Amino acid sequence: MQTLEYFQVESTEPAGGELYRRIASTVITDHDILRVLDRLRIFIDPEVPIFIAVGITRTVPRNIIVSDFSGITYDGDKVILSIADETYLAPLLELLWKRFGKDRIVQPDRFTIEMHLDPEEKEGIEEIVVADPTEGLFKDLIYTMQVICPEGFKVKRQSFQNGKFWFVASENTLQEDVTPLVEEQFAIMGGAS
Amino acid sequence: MILVPITYKGGVYRHDEILDLIEDMGGYIIQKHMIAQEVVLQALIPRDDIETLRVISRPLTGEVIFAPLVGTEIAIVSMSLEIHHLPHASCDVAEYLRTAGAKTNMIGLARGFGKRIGLLSDEERDIINEHDLVIYLFGNFETCIKQKMPTFRRGIHIPIVVTGGPSTDALRKVIDPPVAGYVGGFGRFMHRTKEAPEISKLDDIVSEVSRVLDGRRSEIAKDPLSISPARLMDVILEKLPDIHDVTSPVPVVVQMDGVRVKLPYDPFAAHLKEVEVEKGVTIGMISDIRPSRMRDYILVKVKPFSDTGLMV
Numbered sequence: 001m002q003t004l005e006y007f008q009v010e011s012t013e014p015a016g017g018e019l020y021r022r023i024a025s026t027v028i029t030d031h032d033i034l035r036v037l038d039r040l041r042i043f044i045d046p047e048v049p050i051f052i053a054v055g056i057t058r059t060v061p062r063n064i065i066v067s068d069f070s071g072i073t074y075d076g077d078k079v080i081l082s083i084a085d086e087t088y089l090a091p092l093l094e095l096l097w098k099r100f101g102k103d104r105i106v107q108p109d110r111f112t113i114e115m116h117l118d119p120e121e122k123e124g125i126e127e128i129v130v131a132d133p134t135e136g137l138f139k140d141l142i143y144t145m146q147v148i149c150p151e152g153f154k155v156k157r158q159s160f161q162n163g164k165f166w167f168v169a170s171e172n173t174l175q176e177d178v179t180p181l182v183e184e185q186f187a188i189m190g191g192a193s
Numbered sequence: 194m195i196l197v198p199i200t201y202k203g204g205v206y207r208h209d210e211i212l213d214l215i216e217d218m219g220g221y222i223i224q225k226h227m228i229a230q231e232v233v234l235q236a237l238i239p240r241d242d243i244e245t246l247r248v249i250s251r252p253l254t255g256e257v258i259f260a261p262l263v264g265t266e267i268a269i270v271s272m273s274l275e276i277h278h279l280p281h282a283s284c285d286v287a288e289y290l291r292t293a294g295a296k297t298n299m300i301g302l303a304r305g306f307g308k309r310i311g312l313l314s315d316e317e318r319d320i321i322n323e324h325d326l327v328i329y330l331f332g333n334f335e336t337c338i339k340q341k342m343p344t345f346r347r348g349i350h351i352p353i354v355v356t357g358g359p360s361t362d363a364l365r366k367v368i369d370p371p372v373a374g375y376v377g378g379f380g381r382f383m384h385r386t387k388e389a390p391e392i393s394k395l396d397d398i399v400s401e402v403s404r405v406l407d408g409r410r411s412e413i414a415k416d417p418l419s420i421s422p423a424r425l426m427d428v429i430l431e432k433l434p435d436i437h438d439v440t441s442p443v444p445v446v447v448q449m450d451g452v453r454v455k456l457p458y459d460p461f462a463a464h465l466k467e468v469e470v471e472k473g474v475t476i477g478m479i480s481d482i483r484p485s486r487m488r489d490y491i492l493v494k495v496k497p498f499s500d501t502g503l504m505v
Binding site: 011013015016019020022023026027030044046047049147150151152153154171172 | 272273275276277278306307308309310311332333334335336337358359360363380381382383384
């Protein structure tokens with residue numbers, strides 16, 4: 001866990017906390033969210049019981065546009081896209097079919113897309129947004145926290161705003177407003193920087 | 194004749210000679226696995242004949258290892274079937290105990306998680322009680338183990354071994370009244386056990402389970418069973434031809450005080466009851482035959498000598 005700027009797992013039972021630190025580091029690595037996570041603090045009190053995770057994400061990459069992963073050539077009314085990275089091929093095809101219709105989009109081979117477009121339609125092809133990397137980020141982060149959290153903690157609440165996220169879970173009913181709990185953990189994390 | 198549990202590992206070539214030898218010695222083959230070119234036998238053989246088996250299997254590059262858990266069926270209880278508890282550590286424990294010769298069954302509880310909300314249903318309880326021993330794989334917090342233990346011991350009358358994150362001493366302290374065995378430092382984790390300290394923890398589980406089962410064996414020895422379960426298995430395999438149509442790798446599972454027969458109860462129980470072990474002695478006379486809660490198998494529990502006055 002060298003790459004996290006701050007990583008702390010604390011518990012009222014220190015031995016248990018240490019074991020949860022190992023669980024957290026395994027899960028974070030397995031779920032491949034190290035690249036987006038900058039700071040993470042987890043607090044567990046099995047007596048209450050409560051699990052609080054607070055964290056800050058790294059600056060996430062900007063939107064993926066067509067020119068990021070394909071080369072564009074114009075040949076008369078034909079626009080040819082040569083795909084370099086197949087990752088975004090499926091969402092791109094969906095978008096093009098929706099915008100121009102399936103009959104005008106041809107895919108002669110795996111890495112080539114041919115489009116028959118009117119001159120005004122050719123404008124801004126390079127700039128079409130194909131994917132938003134932050135879209136799945138919140139889901140991934142929260143899923144990771146759910147896996148780290150003890151399974152009995154079924155009552156959950158979470159939030160993700162402006163690169164800051166928190167996840168609170170308990171086996172019992174959670175208090176109406178969990179903000180003070182979360183703020184306390186954010187303050188400890190902030191104070192350690 | 195004292196039978197000793199062993200595992201034999203060797204090649205497929207001429208392994209039938211080993212099978213014959215074990216039978217000639219008066220031993221029993223509990224399980225036989227053929228994996229590619231390798232044969233693994235879990236067997237019970239007379240103590241005095243181990244050396245003979247070693248000598249005869251040497252030219253075949255066979256290996257004879259003492260396997261303390263052969264002839265036992267152990268329940269490994271995971272608190273749920275979620276990613277939190279599976280595949281590690283539950284599968285790791287189940288797999289490791291198999292190397293020591295045990296027949297392990299993994300039981301994933303429907304609602305075992307949580308210190309307050311953890312539950313054990315009557316079906317789960319009954320299935321656990323059909324085994325020789327149960328291992329509860331608990332989590333990392335003492336508080337939770339302490340609070341949930343009463344729920345998980347209620348109605349369980351087989352020995353319980355508890356594993357959990359806190360140290361063995363801490364487990365001993367929080368579990369009251371005591372259970373049969375404890376292995377601390379082995380709670381919830383999310384990675385495969387491959388480092389030396391983790392493997393040694395698995396060894397600790399095997400030795401703790403062996404210790405508890407040895408205690409159970411001496412209990413049984415005080416009032417011996419009317420028939421050895423291994424012999425009962427042999428009789429069933431020999432005299433109940435339908436058992437050979439069962440596709441399960443172990444159609445008759447040997448336990449410490451009985452066998453589990455993987456045939457449906459309704460059509461076969463009456464027939465099984467009438468099977469003769471020796472002249473005039475049927476299986477029904479020396480054992481209780483009842484439906485198992487596991488699928489629709491038959492559970493045969495051998496009665497002690499004091500009950501039947503028979504020893505075959």
